[in-house]
Amino acid sequence: MHFETDVKQIIERAPDVRSFRFNRPEGLDCFAGQYMIVTLKSERKELREPFTISSSPTERNYLEMTKKLTGHPFSNALASLKEGDKVSIEAPFGDFTFKGEYDKIAMLAGGIGITPLRCMIRYATDEKLDTKITLIYSNRFEDEIVFKNELEEMQKQNRNLRVVYTVTRPGEKWNGYRGHIDKEMIQKEIPDHVERVFYICGPPKMVEAMVAILKEMNVPDKQIKQEYFPGY
Numbered sequence: 001m002h003f004e005t006d007v008k009q010i011i012e013r014a015p016d017v018r019s020f021r022f023n024r025p026e027g028l029d030c031f032a033g034q035y036m037i038v039t040l041k042s043e044r045k046e047l048r049e050p051f052t053i054s055s056s057p058t059e060r061n062y063l064e065m066t067k068k069l070t071g072h073p074f075s076n077a078l079a080s081l082k083e084g085d086k087v088s089i090e091a092p093f094g095d096f097t098f099k100g101e102y103d104k105i106a107m108l109a110g111g112i113g114i115t116p117l118r119c120m121i122r123y124a125t126d127e128k129l130d131t132k133i134t135l136i137y138s139n140r141f142e143d144e145i146v147f148k149n150e151l152e153e154m155q156k157q158n159r160n161l162r163v164v165y166t167v168t169r170p171g172e173k174w175n176g177y178r179g180h181i182d183k184e185m186i187q188k189e190i191p192d193h194v195e196r197v198f199y200i201c202g203p204p205k206m207v208e209a210m211v212a213i214l215k216e217m218n219v220p221d222k223q224i225k226q227e228y229f230p231g232y
């Protein structure tokens with residue numbers, strides 16, 4: 001379905017990462033994890049890109065997307081938006097979804113790939129679902145961890161949620177995991193991995209590597225769900 005809406009709020013999340021909240025068009029319903037196609041007008045050209053809806057279906061007043069700004073044309077057009085500017089949206093799309101149907105899930109995120117997972121975690125927390133969730137979230141730098149404060153806050157609200165970070169280029173004070181998500185990390189943090197449904201999202205190479213590791217660890221194919229963002 002096609003909708004016209006406007007920018008309600010812009011939120012700085014991390015260096016070069018911003019959330020754009022649009023007034024939620026009436027009649028737009030979606031599941032946690034789905035995406036929308038956003039069209040912007042820039043110098044008489046139309047620019048169109050797919051983005052995860054990073055807000056949860058429980059957040060009824062707005063529809064949010066969260067973008068890593070890269071300096072490329074779409075990023076620049078987005079970065080120049082102001083509150084009240086018009087935006088066209090087509091939605092919802094995609095089957096990388098969580099509807100509360102699993103008792104135990106695990107999430108592996110790389111960088112901006114956190115967006116659909118944040119949406120699912122917010123959904124599970126707001127709906128007070130019993131689903132056990134472990135998220136392992138990898139970033140290059142500590143200050144690039146998107147939604148960190150909110151993830152911490154949701155861990156306090158939702159006793160079924162556990163969040164583990166790893167950083168590939170940590171500062172001296174970092175006392176969490178170092179390096180990419182690997183087999184040992186998954187074995188240690190998710191000992192019951194064979195029983196869990198995995199949601200993986202990040203750059204294509206990261207997703208590919210995670211799927212290979214899970215297969216090696218005997219996680220059945222039907223328990224592996226993946227989404228990747230080309231271009232990162």
Ligand SMILES: Cc1cc2nc3c(=O)[nH]c(=O)nc-3n(C[C@H](O)[C@H](O)[C@H](O)COP(=O)(O)OP(=O)(O)OC[C@H]3O[C@@H](n4cnc5c(N)ncnc54)[C@H](O)[C@@H]3O)c2cc1C
Binds near residue numbers: 071073
């Ligand atoms: C289902 C789905 C969900 C997604 N969700 C998200 C999300 O939640 N958040 C997010 O940030 N992204 C998401 N993406 C990726 C997003 O759609 C864009 O592809 C991405 O953000 C690139 O936008 P951009 O502004 O960098 O580049 P664009 O201007 O759109 O250009 C596209 C690509 O062309 C190349 N390019 C363009 N101009 C140049 C140039 N001058 N020099 C070199 N290369 C160039 C780059 O590779 C660039 O990535 C998602 C993608 C998919 C398929």
